[in-house]
Amino acid sequence: MKINFRVVAGSLAATLALASCAKEPVDLPFGTVQQMMANEVQPTADIYWGAVGSASELVDGQPVFREWQPETDAEWQAVAASAAKLRDLANTMGSPAYAEGRDAGWTDFTEGMAEAATRAEQAAQSKDADAVFEAGGTLYAVCSACHQAFPPEAGIPGEPVDMTPDQ
Structure with a gap:
């Protein structure tokens, strides 16, 4: 059996040329947006x-009201760290890799989330429970508005939707 090496080499060259024209893989460090969210x-x-x-519940038929907040420096630091991580995640979601295929509103929401998370971090660093609660409400409002504009189950055209958290 004779193999025509010119044909094989030509086919290999054509394949490599086509592969080099293909779109570069996008760096999505946390997977799809839905995976990052989950x-x-x-x-x-x-x-x-x-x-x-705070919460109110019935205990032995009597209403019991309780409030909670971080008590130790380590607990306050964990709350501040969670806000800082949310800011970093918002900045990642605003990166070109995650913004691709979405309109400019996406960037507005990621910037809003980063700003709200920065205020949330400052509230936790000040160990002000009321400010943490208020900043959490602002953060929630930004997230909810984004989810209305960009429904989580919709994704973007061509992007696989997998909202299952990693185990």
Whole structure:
């Protein structure tokens, strides 16, 4: 059996030429936006949102009101760190890799999230429970508005939607 090496070499060259014309893979360090939300943003936001609060419940038929907030420096630092991580995640979501295929509103929302997270971090660093609660509300409002404009289940055309958190 004779192999025509010119044909093989030509086919290989054509294949490599086509591959080099293909779009470079996009660097998505946290996977798709939906994966980033499920695996990074939501758990981090839950730390911040759960740090300060109050609840009323019935205990033996009597209403019991309780409030909570961080007590130790380490607990306050964990809350501040969660806000700082949210800011970093917002900046990542605003990067060209994650903004590709989305309109300019996407960048506005990621900038708004970063600003709200910065204020949230400052509130935690000041160990002011009321300010943490208020900053958490602002952060929640920004996130909710973004989710209305960019429904999580919609993604962007051609982007796989996987909202399952990593285990």
